[in-house]
Amino acid sequence: MSSSTDTDATSGSPVPVLSYSPVVLAVPGRPVDLQVRVSVPATGTRLPVLLLSHGHGGSNNLSSLNGYAPLANLWAAAGFAVVQPTHLSSRTLSHRLANAPGAPFFWRSRAEDMSHVLDRLDALEMTVPQLAGRLDHDRIAVAGHSLGGHTASLLLGARTTDPDTGAELDLREPRIKAGVLLAAPGRGGDVLNGPMAEMVSFFDTTDFATMTTPTLVVAGDKDDSSHFTDIGPDWHADPYRLAPAPKTLLTLFGAEHLLGGISGYDADETTDENPQRVAALGRLTSAYLRTQLSPGDHSWQAACEDLTTGTDPAGRVEFK
Template sequence: MPTDQFGRQIIAVKPITVPSTDRGIELRVKVTAPASGENLPVIVFSHGNAWSLDGYEPLVDRWATAGFVVVQPTHLDSRRNGIGFDDPRSGSIWRVRIADLHAILDNLDGILAKAGGLDSRIEHDRIAVVGHSWGAQTVGALLGARVLDAAGVPGEDFSHPAVKAGALIAATGTGDTLTPFAAEHLPFMKPHYFTMTTPALVIAGGKDQSAMSTRGPDWFTDAYHLSPAPKGLLSIAEGEHTLGGIAGEKVAETTDEDPTRVALVADAISAYLLHALKVDGTAWTALHDEAATSDGAWSIRSK
């Protein structure tokens, strides 16, 4: 049983198979939670491109320490599944990702029952979704965002009634600014945020230059600026796409390794979700106060 940096024990159970359809590969999840406690809020986390249920431990363990039960799926795009752009399933993976999260939420009690009886320890009215990069666009759909078609018309509503709040880390921006590669292979990267009404925290790095967009780092703030209140925005001046290494320690794709930055991302999400889920707003208020003394290294806005 792992122990976090404050000495509090957490548990992790994997893999747990989730009922799913039209997927071809079993949907499996990992559950991480405090070893004790009742009425715990839940986070369902969607990983970035190519990752799996084994990634993002620096975030997940810290959230479990803060009192959350965290459920992490392995989506079809995980590198362990070997599905490339030439695979006929590639064009629909964005939809399967969303279906994965729906399957988890629809079967949440059964999943958590297999993780040591956690189903009896959660608060069913306090469920949030969080995602990074492609995962951020995936969870955005459950918060109410839609995908624009080729004619610019918003598509299907994939929101889920169980979801009460969320957080989007390095979320896809809007506008006709996709690079030729992205436009050809990832045409679904056109979110419509005007319908994303569920409370959410948006996190963006000031040095996150996406290879999928011709715009600069401000592209990653669209989810905040274009969606209706209530929303929060955490801007991290020196943050790049992995924001210090949120996917894991010593990960090769991390170009801005900074454990302090990772802790900031994790703790800001915990604080926001505890506030938005009406558990305790103290940490979120304190974070606003702390931002005033950060000397511009990071800032928080709310609307």
């Protein structure tokens, strides 16, 4: 079990964070056990649970339970129990699963991983030291970055058609009350015309019209995923524009696909390294989720007001 100190975005005070991994969950039919990391504040009870789905990425370890420490630590310091699975798509497993059904993206299994975690919250509490009795099983949210954003969107209610079977899939997880999509993929169809589009045929039929769960969509205004589409950065705002209310769009100024460096501290894959942007993202997403999960909490309103009062705002917010 490791510990670190991060800053609570509300008080600005250092908050000790405890992180424990791996917690190993046996899942019948899964080719390998499901391993997760749990990060929590050192103190506090009734902690809301925040599931974090990693992206696909090109790194060997950041796309696993070992990545996304910049956000996981900020969220834990803000009072969340952050649970990070290693999906089957992780490069840490690719040497074992290259020929497994669903490879290399395992897009359906990724969503199912999150439901398995929720089924085993009691086991997580009993396994992780100093966690027993501290989780609020009724306040659950999901966040996902890049391919993890696609995973999160399915859990929040978006639907897609399995390209192998032609069956429409509904993977919505009703225990999840709110979500955050970070640089998530947008619509499919004719707009998927980039050189890698054929590799992600499961994006083709994504339907955001059924994504009814309250969601904050985060997009970088410099995040041009030309390997998938020539639409430009606006593609990542599709989950906001094409889903029904209530939805919120946070556009981060100057942000590229790693949104300032969320996948790891000083990570080589980050093209727009900006610790201040990551801190702002942690502060804003924490505030949004607190308000969504706790009726009467005004953290999000206050965070939005702070965003518009500065001379150099990190981004802009739109609502519907």
